[in-house]
Amino acid sequence: MLHADHLPGRTLLAADGREYLFCSGTGYLGIARNPAFAALLAEGLARYGSNYSSSRNSSLQLRIYEEAESYLARYAGAEAALTVSSGYLAGQMAVKALAQAGRFEYAPGTHPAAWLTDHPGPVAATRTFDEWAQHLLRRLRHETPHPVVLVSNSLDALRVQRYDFSWTKELPTDRAITLLIDDSHGFGLIGREGAGIFTEISAPATVRLVVVSSLGKACGIPGGVVLGDAAFVGSLRRSAFFAASSPVVPAYLYAFLHAQELYQQARQQLAANVQRFADAAPAGLFQGTEGFPVFYTAANELADYLQQREVLISSFPYPAPTDPCITRVVLSALHSPADVERVADLCTAFAKRQVLN
Known part of the structure; x- marks a missing residue:
């Protein structure tokens, strides 16, 4: 070391x-x-200071948050986006909001940021991702239809494997299904112009897609983002979890928007x-x-x-x-x-x- x-x-x-x-x-x-990004960050610090120590729901509303979230939604191909202070917080905010949305099913290697509990039980560690997906589809076809929340990373950044999500086209439409994907290692790199995995998922219209990501890896800023439909993201915005959370330092969002x-x-x-x-x-x-x-x-x-x-x-x-x-x-x-x-x-x-x- x-x-x-x-x-x-x-x-x-x-x-x-x-x-x-x-x-x-x-x-x-x-x-x-x-160095060029550092110069943009210096501009942001001059405008917004080194921190915004308030709730996003306070009486003061900084437009930079709305601008950044509108851009992130367009960039990723989602209806709406919400920024928070870390990728871990983005994951936890999403899973807590989905806690009553159905039985949780975890793909192999799912990052702890997207765990509902500290120890969610077996995370399909003995199966490959493809084996897990096919086994899951078989079970869903033959079980009594109950709501489920499927949780996965977008890729395996440890042993380096892009996951094939083509199986999501075959998800059943007879129940409420949420697909929650942690794209922290892909956002900014994979997909169209680095826009991540959101538009690469082809699932039935009945499946709710939620993507969470750190902005601290490829994007290089301390923060996280939740991407999804407007109703879900709106519910997060109104939650106590969000109101009590520290926001992204606005100077970084300023630099991000000007650094494309x-x-x-x-x-x-x-x-x-x-x-x-x-x-x-x-x-x-x-x-x-x-x-x-x-x-x-x-x-x-x-x-x-x-x-x-x-x-x-x-x-x-x-x-x-x-x-x-x-x-x-x-x-x-x-x-x-x-x-x-x-x-x-x-x-x-x-x-x-x-x-x-």
């Missing part, structure tokens, strides 16, 4: 004085260390980096999915090998300290072509050494 006194960007200067190429974290578009060209440039740079690494990395070492900047490997020894050569990748037990180690190379839009080639070359050397040993 390394210690540092600053947030890493393209590189990390550790407390021991060594500089590492940083290939970890979830800041995929590099926004948190983007920066986001587009960063997505283009990241896409080029991902393709470059995918083309150059040794066959068989990594598991990845097209266009996603994370590359998983079961060879946990790779992390030590790269760290000895001043490259820091993601490798630690997750989600609990007792869980298996998850080792991944994470690229960002901050990396140069030379950075990507360097990591790929080192991975190739590692793979050849493994073969020889």
